[in-house]
Amino acid sequence: MIPPGIKSYKPDAPWKNVHENFTHTFTPGCSWLLHHNDAPLSESELYKRATENIKWVIGQAVKKSVTLRAVGANWSFSPVAMCEGGMLQTKGLDLIFNINNTLIAPEYIQTGKTHKDLLFAECGVQISRLNRELEIDRSPARCIRASGGSNGQTVAGCISTGTHGAALFTGAVHDAVVGIHLITGPDTHVWLERASYPVASDKFIKWLGATPLRDDALFNAALVSFGSFGIIHGVMLETEPLFLLKEYRISNAVYSDELMKAFSKLDVPKLTQLLPGMPASVPGHELYHMEINLNPYTIKKNSTEGLYIFLFYKVPVPPGHVVDHGGTHAPAPSPEFIWMMKGLLTLLGSKKSYSVIKKLTSSEFEKNIRPATPEAKSIGAIFRDTRFTGNIASFAFAISTADLPVTLEEIRKEVAENAFAGAVAVRFVKGTRATLGFTKFENTSVVEMDGLDSKGNHAVFNNIIQRLETQQIPFSIHWGKLNAPLNKGRTKDIYGVDKIKAWKQSRVQLLSPAAQAVFSNPFMEKCGLLD
Template identity: 35%
Template sequence: MATPRRFFRPKTTPETGRHDAYRQKLEGEYAFDPDTGNLSPFETYNAATQELQAILRDCKEKGKSLRARGSLWSLSKVAVTDGYLIDTKALRLAFEVPKALTNPSYPGDSHLLRFVECGNSVAALNDYLFSAGLSIKGCGSNNGQTVAGAISTGTHGGGYRFGAMQDMVVGLHLITGADKHVYLERNAMPVMQPAFAQSIGADLIRDDTLFNAALVSFGSFGIIHGMMIETRALFALNAVRFRFPYRESLKSAITTCDPQQIPLPATAQAMPQSQPYHFEVFFNPNEGTPPEDAIVLLMFEAPYDANSYIPPSWHGGESGLSASGLNVMGALVGKIPDPLNQLAVPFLNEQVKEEFSPYFKHGIIRDLFRGEKTLGKTLACGVGMPVPRAIEAIDIAFNVYQDAKVILPVILSFRFVKGTQALLGFTRFEPTAVLEMDAVNTPQTRAYFNQVLHALNKAGIPFTLHWGKYNDFLTAERLRACYGETAIDQWVSSRETLLDDPAVRQMFTNTFIARLGLAT
C-alpha cells in the first residue's frame, strides 16, 4: 500500500493570489508531499486519486467547501473558497500512454498524446515535452500557471489559428465524489479505449456537452486530476516586436484578424511569413487617445533545428519576450510615482517604451513564453469580442480614459484567438479579439474597467470576460446575455449530471458561481 502523501495545514491569513488582487478568508488547505518514485507512474497516479477521494470524503463529513488550486494565478475569486483548498503543485506526473490503449478511430497521431497530472506547471510541462522533441500547441503570456488552472479558467494565449489552452485537451479525469470518478471525452472524437479508463479505475463517459461544459469549469465540476492533451512536434517561432503607426492599415489588420497586412521592419522582412501564429497589438493611452503609434508583436512559425537552435537571451529581471501588459505593469510598480500626475507622464511613457523595446528573436514556446516577475498589486481585465467590433471597442476605451481625467499606469492591447467549443470558454467568438486592460490595482483602475465595460454594453458590442481576471461586472443576468440561455443551461445541467450528489455539488460551490447563478 502506498504511503499517504497528503497533509493538512491551517490557514490563518487571507488568501490574496499571486497578484494581491483580492482577499479571501479560508480555513486551511491540503497539500501533497513530492512523489518518492517508489511506485510506477500509473500506481502513483492511482494512489493520488484515492487520496483526493479521501479528501472529498473528509470534507463531506465536515460539511466544508472545497476547491483544488494551482499557482493562484487568477486575479478573480473564481478559484477560491472560504473552506478548504487543495494545493496540487506536487501532483506533477506526465507520461506517454500505450499506443495499444488508443481508440482505432482517433484521427490524430497517438504518439503525440500525453496524460498530464493537474499540478504540472506550464513550465514543467514545457520541459517534459522538450525532452521528447514535443511542444504544447499554445500558451498564455507566461508559464507559471498550473496546466489544470490555465485550462479551467480559459487562459487564451495568442494562437489565433489554434485557440485557447483548453483546446489542446481531449480527455479529462474528474474526481466527482468520494467513491466516484470519471474519464470524460467527446463522443464525436473518441481518443482512448475503455481499457485506459479502467487502468485508472474511472468510469468512461463520452458526451460532447458534458465534455465541453467541464472543460472550462473553474473547479466547479470536482477535481480535475488528469488531462489527456494533444501536443505537436517541436517548432520554432520568429518573433518581431516593433512600433507601427495606428492608422487605417493597422485598423484593417485588426478588424480582419490578418497580421499579414502589416509590413514588417527591415530587420525581419526576409523571414518566412506564410504561417502566422501570434498577433498582438499594444496601446499606451498616456501617449494619446488614440496614440500615434501602437506596439505590434507578431510571431510566425518556423522549423526547429536542434543542431543550430540557440535559446534567446532573457534575464529574470526583464518582463520577458512575450510580455503582456500585466508584465509591464508589474515591472513599473515601484518605478513610477504614486499618485501619478501630469508631470510624471513623460517618465511613465519612457518606462513603457523601454519595456516594449523593439526586437527580432527566434525561439520555441518554452523560451518565448516564460515566467513573469509581476508580484505587486496589479490588475487585468480580458474582454472577448467579435473581431469586427474591435476598433469600435478600443475607441470606447480611449474615450472613457480621456473623459475620466485621471492618469493611470495602464496598457490596452488586443490578442487574437481561435474560437473554442467550451460552453463557457470566453473565447467563444470565431475568431475572438481579446481586449486586455492591464494596470496597477487601484480604486481608479477598477472604476475605469467598469466604465469601459458599461460603455461596451451600452454600445451593443457582445462580449465575454476572462474568468481568471477582473470580472466583477458580471451578474447572473449579464452572464446569460454573454453566453446565451442554452449554453448556461447546458453547463448547469452538466454539473448536476456529473456531480449527482447534492452534498458534493454544494462542496464545490463557492460564492463566485453562486452569485452568477451557476450553482444548484
C-alpha cells in the same frame, strides 16, 4: 487517519493570490496538500494513489459539510477558485505520462494521429515543467500549441479559467485538451472525452479505474469550469512536433481606419500591405501569433505613435538548434516600484494624479515595450516566468474581432477622461468550443489591460464594460483575471440562457447533490451559476 500522500495544510490567514489582488480566509482544519514524496511506488502507482487521495479529501468535505476547491499555482487574479471551506493544494501532483498506441482509441488513430501527439499530465504540472519536458527532455522534441504570457500556472488551472495566448488560428490552451480525468465525488471519477473525438482506449480508462463518458456537451461544459465540476486529476493534451516562432515588431504602423478594418477582418494580405515590414505568411513561415500593444494616451488616428504590433511566425527548427529556457529578462518594474507607485497615486487621488499617471505610464510603456527577439525561439523559451511581480492588476475581456476598431476607440475615449495606469494589448485567438469559454467568438480578440492594482484602474475596467454595453458590443470577461464587473445578469447576457442551462445541467449530471454543495463557491453564486 490521514492516508499516505496527503498532509493536513494550514493556509495563511488571510490568504492571498500570487498577484496579491485579494485576500481570502478559509475555514480552519479543512485544507489539504497532496504529494508524491514519501513512497517507493512507481509513477503509475503514485497517480492511482493520488486519485484515491482526492476522493478521500472530497469525502472529508462531504462529511464536514464544507466546500472545497483545488488550488494549483494560486495564479488567478479573482477569487474564482476560492471557497469558504478548504483548499486542496495540487501542485505536488506533478506527473507526466507518455502514451503508447495501446492506450489510444482506434478512432483516434484513424484521424491520422498517433500516440506521439498525446501526453497525459497530472493537474499540478506547471506550464514551465510541461514546456521543459516537451521541448528539452523529449526526443523528438514536441511543444504545446498555445501559452499564456507566462508559465507559472498549473495545467489544470490554465484550462479551467481559459488561459488563451494569442494563437490566431489554433485556439486557447484548453482547446488542446482532448480528455479529462475528473474526480466527481468520494466514490466516483470519470474519464471525459468528446464522442465526436474519442481518444483513450478501454485499456487506458481501465488503468484509471474511471467511468468512461464520451459526450461532447459534458466535455465542453467541464473544460472551462473553474473547479465547479470536481477536481481535475489529469488531462490528455495534444501537442505538436517542436516548432519555433520568429518574432517581428512593427513600431511604425499608422493607426488608421483602413488598418483597423484589415485587423477586424483578419485580412492577412491587406495587413501585409499596410504594416511596414510585415513578412508574407507562406509555408514554412506562417503567421501564428499576433498581438497589438498600445499606449492609450499617445495613440491617435493617422499617427504611428503608441502602436506596436508583434507578429510571430511558425518556422521549422533548424538543424543544431538547442532549446534554451534560460537567459535574462528585459528590465521590468520591480515589486517595490509598483508598490511605491500605487501608494503615490492613492495619495494624490484620481483627479490630481491624471497628468502624473499619463506621464509615468507613457514613460514606463516605452521603456518596457520589449524589442523583437532576433532569433526564432520555442514557445517555452518565449513565454517564461512572469516579468512583472508584485501587486499588479490584469483585466481582460473578449470581443469579436469584427468589433475591434470601435472597441479600441471606446478605450481611447475612456482613458482620455479617466486615468489608467497601465498598458493595453490585444491578442487574437481562435474561438473555443468550451461552453463557458470566454474566447467564445469565432475570431476572438482578447483586450488586456494590465497595470497597477489601484482603485482608479478598477473604475476604468468597469467603465469600459459599461461603454461596451452602451455601444451594444457583445463581450465576455476572462474568468481568471480581475472580473469584478461579472454578475448574474451579465453572465446571462454574455453566454445566453441556453449555454448556461447546458453548463448547469452537465454539472448536475456529473455531480451528486452532496458533491455539488462541496464544489460551490460565492463566485458561482455571484455569476448565477448555482441556482
